[in-house]
Amino acid sequence: MSLNQPILLALWASAAMTPLTVAAAPDTAPAEIARKADQSLLVDLSRAGDRLLAIGSRGHILVSDDQAETWQQVAVPVNNLLTAAYFAGDQRGWVVGHDATILATEDGGDTWVVRHFDASMEPLLDITFFDDQRGLAIGAFGLAMATTDGGANWSMLESDLTAEGMHLNAMTRLNDGSYLVVGEVGLMAHSTDQGQTWTMLDSPYESSLFSVAPMGDGGAIIGGLRGNAFAASDVAGGAWRELQTGTVQSVFGISDDGAGGFWMAGLNGSLLHADAELNIKPADTRAVNGLDDTLIATAIGGVAYADVLTLEGDLLVVVGDAGVRRMAFSR
Template sequence: MKERVITQPRRFAWPLAAVAVLALGMWADSAQAAAADEYSTESAKASQSLLIDATHAGKRLVVVGDRGHILFSDDQGITWTQARVPTRQLLTAVFFLDDKRGWAVGHDAQILASTDGGATWIKQFEDLSREAPLLDIAFLDAQHGFAVGAYGALLETTDGGQHWQDVAERLDNPDQLHLNGIAVVKDAGLFIVGEQGNMFRSGDNGTRWNKVESPYEGSLFGVIGTAQPHTLLAYGLRGNLFRSTDFGDNWQPIELKAARGDLEFGLASATLLDDGSLVLVGNGGSVLRSQDDGQTFSVYNRADRIALAGVSGLANGGLLLVGQGGVHLANAEGADQVAGEVRP
């Protein structure tokens, strides 16, 4: 049965399940374009504000979120430094190719870039006429990258972001359904997921895209390639999680059991750890871990039930969780480490 989850006009439908309630209110607040010379406001509490995504820039941790906040940590999340960022818009995703070169995307179809590990950023692209955010970004190499977003947005660069081209016409997406996630799949190519279960894949670095028959008609919020060739996971509403070992030709639903029954919270983000483990997070404080390439998952529900929107690994085997309330340092299961260990 097809799920209907949009309860407001479609313009305001927010595709990130983990922070849907919070972000819906902020969409209107942040819709006004920031002036070209506006930078994110410095705040001692930035690490406790709403954060949407987290990643590594080498050994450095980088997080992004509300009001243009980008923070980085060189001591595994104990202390955080706020970066200089030329926007006050909500940022939705961050991607680093290595320890220096990274990109972030967000509202007003903004694309920001850093060449110093996330300490400073420049604005590479902005399109106020879209009145909608970009939601994810991925690079194949230092020159070639793609960004996806609301209303079927698909942008491509072949020069490291100096120029971005709208290539949405390459997709069979006549209704301009939201594109929520993009990932590189090992030895296979690029994969996109989005609204109403839409899936697209490219085996030629994004020149041609084929629509994939989806195992699910509800919204998919993200996709991640695993450590194995041709293998990926797609995840979304109400704990729906699917695994493919053949680049999307066939899908296996992954059953998720929480302590109190089936997992019903939306899944918002995923990461592949250095040891090959997969971790997913979502609404209601759900933290899922797989040590068999995504075939099975253990499920941990945090006692605080906070909405989680992003996750990255820590050097000590723990997890960096971000979302409602900002940064949370957790053990491998997802429970908080020593109280008070994270300081702004």
Template structure:
């Protein structure tokens, strides 16, 4: 009986110690290794040379050297959710996510280091705007961000090369680097977004850089490269993504809405999709075919630079958050169930009489 009492006391002390232990901040907790990482929720895909990279929840980053057949989990210093990834070269890449995280890889995605997190954003903004005697508006915003802590996500990123890039996110968060992420410059005062709408996507068409956001926000970087200027918006709902190439820009988002511009965002035409679900991702192949992906799993394809789309039947559908075209007509998809693959059939666009043509 005495030994049982001692055992009970020991268990109680252990339980009490566990309860009292302070929680570990996800910004300080490395991502946990998991054999099921490729089946856990993933949000975006990118290419680093011939290597493929996927990012997602709990800091999971995976890479594949055989076009998505097998995946290896990378070493990541945080366990916060990651939203987007891009590689400027085969070796140099960045990923962004919740809690104001910016990660950098120097080795093609095998390992990552933290360059920025939400605990630094407010302080960086205060230092920047105070030194420049900016208006009270930006200094107050900086203080609020620092007071509220690391709770604001970065949602997308764009790098033109291994030195120059932007990261964008919720509540008009936008920072620029000119040295590969060694330092970051706040740009909240250099974007026509007076209501502080979320900045959901950033992309370039080879000539101009664009940002799309909630409430129909669309802006374009001015020719002098010093400010994002408002474009006339064709829609008052949220845009979740952009697909851009020379001479064509698509903005897509809520409830299947897609708009197309042929004049660098100055005017827009609505593109019928037949969807009521939100469009969350896009991809293109080496033949110039364009694909759009819906949150509920539908896939649309276009052979005429987004002027018309038709639905593709790729089998059982599931939510799609990111997509990429791999070799041998394979489509890689990421979503709440991890990574999946589909075989693509070449698109045959219908002419005005409804007859397919190649």
């Protein structure tokens, strides 16, 4: 299945809690263990200590303990599309997805339990925890849910972040401890008090933003529709610099390269590298494990990459609509 249709529309379509606590609906079904799960649609990568996790369609959660060389699918109690994961340390983590799904693990991703599920609700697209007890999950059409008891219960959140009903696509903790959310029609929201209040920022771009990563002390790099990407050394200051990506392929995943630069993953096999000065060029990669470079670049008529992570030993791992790919790179 391609990220273009219909998954892209569902996933990335271009503070006070209410007293209501939304209970998990009972109509869930477990994910099937699939022989080719590592070749199916996967949309997010995360780390749990030395372990890697990849998540995606049909409730698939895969784990790797050997730097993405091999992957094992684990049992999951839901079979809907999963969109994002967050880990607080090696063992404790959460995954969100369609049907307002929230899953939790206490053993590094080996086993998962449902903390919220409601098929009548919109997709959740990202999740973070501010401390051991307080967390926030965000999603489509301004959906936001919060917990104050370590993820055991989740309540609807209404604030400036949700007021316009825009898709809330991604969020990250900046290096100064503040938080940045990006979303539909250039939405950018900044919190300096761990999500208790949000300030809407002037955006350098008026269409969808899909990805964000921290940069420097209080800055960020953001990516969006048609290859648009921007960076600022101080997000609150608003001096955003447009980056020359050289592509019109939407940017769905951004991550640091471990050396001051960034990887940017997107549609049609788009994998870019930004150096420490934010000069961008196509990533210089080569196949590993016997894979053909042509297959990596053009699988399924132009594979869509959704996320990317740097591994040890000049290795990369990417996920997308052709599953997971491991490749070597040159800086």
